[in-house]
Amino acid sequence: MKVVIIGGGIAGLAMGLLLRKENWEVVINERSSSMVNQGHAFLMSEDGLSILNAFTDAQNHELQKQNVNLFSLKRPDGDEEIRIKLDGWHCMKRVDLIAYLNSFFTAETLKMGRVFSHFLFENKLAIAAVFQNGDIEYGDLFIGADGSNSKVRESLFGKVHFTPIAVHEIVGISKKRAITDPEKVLFQKYQSKTKGLSFGFIPASCDESVWFMQYDVTLATGKEGDSPETLRHFCFEMLQEFPDEVRNVLEANDFSSTYIWKTRDFDTLPSFHKENVVLIGDAAHLALPFTSAGTTNALLDAQTLTNALTTSDSITVAFKKYYHERHKDLTNHLEQGRALKKSFLDPKKYSEQGYVLPLVSDKDKKKPVQKPITITYFTDPICSTCWVIQPVLRKLQLVYGDYIDIQYHMGGLLPSWKNYDRGIIKNPIDAAKHWEEISKEYQVILDGDIWIEDPLDSSYPPSIAFKAAQLQSNDKAVSLLRRLQEMIFIEKKNISKWPEIEIAALNCGLNSALLLKDINGKGLDLFNEDLAYAKQLQVTTFPTILFSIGNELKTTISGLQPYEKFEQVIQEAIPNVVKSNKEISALSLFQRFNNMTENEYAFITDTTIEESTVILNDLHNDGLIEKYDSKNGMVWIYVTKPKNKTSSPCV
Structure with missing residues (x-):
């Protein structure tokens, strides 16, 4: 079967390579007579990169990319609203990716200078694509990958209704050195809190950054001009309230290669195909650039369509499967882009929280399930017994996870060492000895040297950090607590210090900038509520664990108890409880x-x-x-x- 692809951009080239790996005959037709450097650079998620990596062959083609592992959103005055860790994200220059994909093709399989005109049909099926230069390419299956202004799409469904252009984006490549610390490669964005105006820059290499300025079109009133110098003046004028860091990026930019992108989108199509012609990439769907999803979605389209074609009995079934598998995610990205635009244009009314890089997955966005047993767990990040009991809690979650809901509360074990007197521990040296004894007695990894080398003054800072984290996500807060425990008990890190807390928070997917603000605000209030709750229940031992069904307290377990004790409580509370019998590798x-x-x-x-x-x-x-x-x-x-x-x- 011969496949004719119309459009030699990223979507079309990736589609061609995937089909060729399945031994399909492919011809790609690109309207440009030569490779163009438009688009500058973009973010790519791990999903897209894994598809690109599959193309590497014996010719040792090398894909140029720059990892990006942090995102920061600041106000023009420097106030940081968001700082999150990015997993598996990279910045790529478009010209580098196009060159990489082009290197797999010859002039016979990638034909340049072909502008699509129309199809030739026979019995309602397309049999050939006709181009404006008179060339005709016959085939069995046709794929439209010709971008947002797709002529293939128009020939199938007519003109789409684009949303009004409300935001412009100016994009360029700056020669300002982009990376100072290879371990912290930062996507930095500044966004106004009073109007629709933002500036961001992302390292595309060690010495280059792709930058963008997004702005409400009503702020411009035609001031962009039609020359590089006028555009340069416009950018500096618009960003005069932004910090020197922004102006330094612009100073190192060549405005002769900078362009204005007039952003728009259209509603999800009812289908991506008609007979034997199908659409992929921006030809099939178009979301606003706020989502950072365009290139990755094009690659996912190509992968999904290839899988459908190679596993289906007919191309009609394959096209329907492709649409079904992609429709939901693409519609979500479309809606996310529109929500981002809404908050961008009216920042006084809407918050950016939760609408940054929507492709960063948030596993916490799931419907809560009501479980019959509530476990109220009083703990502390530096409590050695709470560390020893971790395997018990993990096993309970595996075996009885469908029945128990663990709610974490902080107990405030170490306010400070001033007048501290809790049993045998009265100072850091006592804590060091106690931890070593616990380690030997229970065969658990527990390093007491932290109390000699860098003793904590209090357990309150990590406890408050946990409560602040719960405001963002309960699951991520639990992950943070576990990570803080690992850092102090195993790695000898002083988790009362903010730099250590921030590292743990970022690794757990938390917004560390918001966390720091909440530590000094709402998180502190929640921590004090936990202390009052513990006092009300007369909790003085950690861990203390309360088992309740509804509002009725069934049992309280204090201190270290064997797994069988917990299991007995659950089985007595729910006599017909069924252990999970899932085999877990x-x-x-x-x-x-x-x-x-x-x-x-x-x-x-x-x-x-x-x-x-x-x-x-x-x-x-x-x-x-x-x-x-x-x-x-x-x-x-x-x-x-x-x-x-x-x-x-x-x-």
């Missing part, structure tokens, strides 16, 4: 819990230490988990992403 356990020791893995899976060691070593040899050799034992850590070849570090 070793790898899936690490995907859920991130790290475990041999003892913890053995306890959770009911295996011997010897059996666990063999399993963990096998996972390590396969490159699926890593080792962390602590003073008191080995920690096995899940490898979240395989190690890929990365760009050269900036020096």
